[in-house]
Amino acid sequence: MISLIFRVLRVADGYQGRIRGAAVLSFLKSFCAKAPFVVAFFMISAFLDGTVTKTTCVFSGIALVACIIVQSLLQNAADRLQSAAGFEIFADKRKQLGSHLRKLPMGYFTEGNIGKISSVLATDMLFIEENLMMVLGDLMSYLFSAVIFVIMMFGFNPWMGLLSLVITLIMYAIGEAMKSSQLKYSDERQAASQKLTESVLDFTEGIGIIKTYNLLGEKSKTLTDSFVYSCERNLEFEEGHAPWARAVNLTYGLGSTAMLALSWFLYQNGAMNIATFIGFLFFTFELFGPLKAFYGQITRLTVMNACLDRIEAVFEEKELCDNGKDILPDSTDVPEIEFRNVTFAYDKRNVLNHVSFTVQKNTMTALVGPSGGGKSTIASLLPRFWDVKDGSILLRGKDIRTVPLASLMENISMVFQRVYLFQDTVYNNIAMGRMDASEEEVYEAARKARCYDFIMALPEGFQTVIGEGGASLSGGEQQRISIARCILKDAPIVILDEATASVDADNESQIQAAISELVQGKTLLVIAHRLHTIAKADQILVIKDGKIAEQGNHESLIAAEGLYHNMVLKKATVKGFQNKV
Numbered sequence: 001m002i003s004l005i006f007r008v009l010r011v012a013d014g015y016q017g018r019i020r021g022a023a024v025l026s027f028l029k030s031f032c033a034k035a036p037f038v039v040a041f042f043m044i045s046a047f048l049d050g051t052v053t054k055t056t057c058v059f060s061g062i063a064l065v066a067c068i069i070v071q072s073l074l075q076n077a078a079d080r081l082q083s084a085a086g087f088e089i090f091a092d093k094r095k096q097l098g099s100h101l102r103k104l105p106m107g108y109f110t111e112g113n114i115g116k117i118s119s120v121l122a123t124d125m126l127f128i129e130e131n132l133m134m135v136l137g138d139l140m141s142y143l144f145s146a147v148i149f150v151i152m153m154f155g156f157n158p159w160m161g162l163l164s165l166v167i168t169l170i171m172y173a174i175g176e177a178m179k180s181s182q183l184k185y186s187d188e189r190q191a192a193s194q195k196l197t198e199s200v201l202d203f204t205e206g207i208g209i210i211k212t213y214n215l216l217g218e219k220s221k222t223l224t225d226s227f228v229y230s231c232e233r234n235l236e237f238e239e240g241h242a243p244w245a246r247a248v249n250l251t252y253g254l255g256s257t258a259m260l261a262l263s264w265f266l267y268q269n270g271a272m273n274i275a276t277f278i279g280f281l282f283f284t285f286e287l288f289g290p291l292k293a294f295y296g297q298i299t300r301l302t303v304m305n306a307c308l309d310r311i312e313a314v315f316e317e318k319e320l321c322d323n324g325k326d327i328l329p330d331s332t333d334v335p336e337i338e339f340r341n342v343t344f345a346y347d348k349r350n351v352l353n354h355v356s357f358t359v360q361k362n363t364m365t366a367l368v369g370p371s372g373g374g375k376s377t378i379a380s381l382l383p384r385f386w387d388v389k390d391g392s393i394l395l396r397g398k399d400i401r402t403v404p405l406a407s408l409m410e411n412i413s414m415v416f417q418r419v420y421l422f423q424d425t426v427y428n429n430i431a432m433g434r435m436d437a438s439e440e441e442v443y444e445a446a447r448k449a450r451c452y453d454f455i456m457a458l459p460e461g462f463q464t465v466i467g468e469g470g471a472s473l474s475g476g477e478q479q480r481i482s483i484a485r486c487i488l489k490d491a492p493i494v495i496l497d498e499a500t501a502s503v504d505a506d507n508e509s510q511i512q513a514a515i516s517e518l519v520q521g522k523t524l525l526v527i528a529h530r531l532h533t534i535a536k537a538d539q540i541l542v543i544k545d546g547k548i549a550e551q552g553n554h555e556s557l558i559a560a561e562g563l564y565h566n567m568v569l570k571k572a573t574v575k576g577f578q579n580k581v
């Protein structure tokens, strides 16, 4: 239990001073909160001894009022120290997480981790943020109160002190058992919450496909199952807590009774005077109250612990090393891009094996081959979505791991089949290609990408705010805006994943025209599906089973009558060939 408190305390690393200050104030406040009992005890003693005077009463009254005032001042000061600290701590944590996420390999975000990240940001962090300071403040106050009471009991009578210590230790043991059981349930509860977030994201993002394929019933069931699962874990969590809470309550009740019985016994045997006995009656039911309340907080503390596990798991994800200092030369005699004996695995299974090839500046290299061969993987290694397992990738003679990531990304533009536009104006969606671009440059990029006319036809032209993910535009329009962004960026290397989905003829020719503008004078690496793109490539790499099966230009590969020749002739293996050949 104490270790959990320390773990939660460590979260507040930069705010330790405040927390310590709040702890000291909580201690003093707890002390003041108990002071009226002591005053009452002395008053009763004086009354029974017949030594009560007017002065005693006045001083006792003043002492009581002073205790209440000081207690409320201390409470106020502690609250001021604590309040907002939870929010400030988590504002910092969110910033740290944001900066950490930025440094993770891009590939991390394609592995179904989006649900995990959303759940950590929206559920786990929020829970700790809202509970951290309150729970810590309460726990410290309860703990101090319990310690003060036990010490007071020793002050009354050693036997009373001993019994209160034994009961406190019994409650501590039950609390520890409760903690272990709750930890298990809280892990499952938070995992269920993550699963629920993933299901909701999956459902909302895929709603178009779900409706198209009439999967509403099936997917709704998956979603409902996640709700039910989460609800069951929550109930299990609450039910798991109940027996232990009853055990704490029982110990509290029996312990108080035992203390009462002992004090009566001591009084009867003359080991305790009447004043102490009556004074003690004031304490009896307050004695273990703070401990009971302390263990009442275990539920929240264990959930916080599970939340911390999950937050830390994201923080532990290995960042992409970005300490390279090499400066990329503008031009060299060496090839623009070189894959040198590259081996890569997503997990254990190698997806690329000893792949070597070079790409000359301002040429087009087409990656073709059967599905799952490794084309996209090759393309994603160049912008360091992942790092190679073995071998190296060179850009103008420099290993890309030795070049600052920002400078690498300045050199590469990517056009994917799946486009993402931000919920922002059309203008800003294009301008983010190069933030210092002038208005005219943004318009020019839009013209080149064949989107100027349709943008001007929008209700507010370039200032029209488009829906999340570009929802209010057609697929072809979204694609062209993303190409305009790349044209504005004007990076010397373009990675293009050629569309396989069929768009209408007009859109297709517009996209092709936009791409032709984009790739002019660029080094182009294209995952190609169209024969006319492939045929005009300077170099074709046929990728199969993670290796380069064939390499050459269209004519030489056709003449070789190998895999490429068969692919073209049989029109079967490369996606989209059927329609194009």
Ligand SMILES: Nc1ncnc2c1ncn2[C@@H]1O[C@H](COP(=O)(O)OP(=O)(O)OP(=O)(O)O)[C@@H](O)[C@H]1O
Pocket: 107, 110, 111, 346, 347, 351, 369, 370, 371, 372, 373, 374, 375, 376, 377, 378
């Ligand atoms: N993020 C990932 N995690 C694990 N395995 C992956 C991941 N992405 C791809 N793979 C696996 O790596 C292999 C190569 O995939 P890749 O997408 O590079 O092939 P491809 O030739 O581009 O296929 P396609 O033409 O169908 O897009 C496949 O076996 C695929 O299942």
